Amino acid sequence: MNRRFYAERADEFNQTRERAWRGWDVLFDRIGSRLKAEPRVLDLGCGNGRFARFLAKRGVRFTYVGVDASVLALEHARPRLAELEAVELFEHDFITGREPLPDALASSTFDLVVLFGVLHHVPGRALRSRLLTEVSGRVTSGGVLAYTTWRFDQFPRFVKKLVPWEDYLGLSSEALDVRALELSDHIMTWGVPAAYRYCHAASEEESETLRRELPLRWVESFLGDDDLNRYDWLQRD
Numbered sequence: 009m010n011r012r013f014y015a016e017r018a019d020e021f022n023q024t025r026e027r028a029w030r031g032w033d034v035l036f037d038r039i040g041s042r043l044k045a046e047p048r049v050l051d052l053g054c055g056n057g058r059f060a061r062f063l064a065k066r067g068v069r070f071t072y073v074g075v076d077a078s079v080l081a082l083e084h085a086r087p088r089l090a091e092l093e094a095v096e097l098f099e100h101d102f103i104t105g106r107e108p109l110p111d112a113l114a115s116s117t118f119d120l121v122v123l124f125g126v127l128h129h130v131p132g133r134a135l136r137s138r139l140l141t142e143v144s145g146r147v148t149s150g151g152v153l154a155y156t157t158w159r160f161d162q163f164p165r166f167v168k169k170l171v172p173w174e175d176y177l178g179l180s181s182e183a184l185d186v187r188a189l190e191l192s193d194h195i196m197t198w199g200v201p202a203a204y205r206y207c208h209a210a211s212e213e214e215s216e217t218l219r220r221e222l223p224l225r226w227v228e229s230f231l232g233d234d235d236l237n238r239y240d241w242l243q244r245d
């Protein structure tokens with residue numbers, strides 16, 4: 009479902025994704041001094057590469073690897089990052105884990121690994137846990153893992169965009185086992201005409217459990233972007 013959404017609405021979606029998140033400034037103020045000079049950065053779910061542009065505007069010299077499942081998102085990223093040095097972009101479905109990592113990533117480690125606006129699109133707690141555990145293994149000694157969970161269920165403007173599953177299934181031809189759904193799995197509309205995408209709203213309890221399971225030292229959680237996102241960041245000692 010989400011793969012189809014980002015294929016069909018990539019151009020429109022890209023136009024709404026130009027600005028850096030305000031929470032990134034808060035995060036970088038806290039982790040910047042912990043990163044080594046010229047860090048190697050892995051951005052999973054990189055979209056059009058705006059986090060790389062944010063780092064460049066902060067004056068950071070870095071090596072950047074962006075990964076996204078959407079070919080069209082990467083097509084938007086390439087011209088935007090053309091002026092930056094040491095940038096690599098890869099198409100890879102890292103969410104399902106059904107595809108092997110690209111050879112260039114198979115044995116690589118990074119000083120900063122980030123997942124922004126990703127986890128709410130990962131279906132199932134087991135897959136979310138597996139993904140975070142796997143990327144934790146990509147963090148080098150002294151490096152940082154930072155990720156967000158989207159708190160859309162706390163905001164009426166997003167709640168009103170949610171579509172009951174029975175209504176969506178009445179509109180869709182795709183086969184879906186509703187017994188596999190979790191309590192906070194939702195269908196959300198986007199744009200006009202409405203397109204549909206899967207979003208999971210992680211509870212505070214789930215977020216705490218996920219970060220406790222990781223083989224890294226948790227440092228801090230905070231709310232950013234007008235409390236829309238919970239940020240967690242951890243470090244490998």
